[in-house]
Amino acid sequence: MRLYGICSFSSSLLCTASPSCPCSDGITIFDDQGRDAGKSVAAGRAALAQVALTRVVLPIPILLLPPFLLDVLRSAPGLGPLMASSKPARVGIELAVIAFFLQKALPFAVATFPQTGSISADKLEPQFRPLDGSNPSYTFNKGV
Numbered sequence: 001m002r003l004y005g006i007c008s009f010s011s012s013l014l015c016t017a018s019p020s021c022p023c024s025d026g027i028t029i030f031d032d033q034g035r036d037a038g039k040s041v042a043a044g045r046a047a048l049a050q051v052a053l054t055r056v057v058l059p060i061p062i063l064l065l066p067p068f069l070l071d072v073l074r075s076a077p078g079l080g081p082l083m084a085s086s087k088p089a090r091v092g093i094e095l096a097v098i099a100f101f102l103q104k105a106l107p108f109a110v111a112t113f114p115q116t117g118s119i120s121a122d123k124l125e126p127q128f129r130p131l132d133g134s135n136p137s138y139t140f141n142k143g144v
Helices: 002-016 041-057 059-076 080-086 086-112
Strands: 028-029 036-042 117-119 137-141
Touching: 028 041, 036 041, 036 117, 036 137, 041 137, 059 080, 059 086, 080 086
Parallel strands: none
Antiparallel strands: 028 036, 028 137, 117 137
């Protein structure tokens, strides 16, 4: 659990330490027809927050779930004694569990967070808000 916290924190911190930080430079946003609407610092902050959240949640299937399943398998009547008595069987079962989570759970976790994000105009700088009072939505590439 401690390793997960360190890993996710350092990965999230790495987002903000990049030389071209979206918090200061802004990121390109696109209108509903896909046209470039300009650069927005507010959208850059929103994208950075979403990327940081992605980097916290993404390692869960790989770092947290396999140890729990392996503990269950070690206490199972059929596999527990086999894993305790045979090192090759234990290593094979552990590798199978890790491979399963890499193959099945990681793509699901990646798909949970789409590559593009959406933000409404009222959360952006004033130049992106239309004068007619409507509140359009803009999209941006998070760069995950």
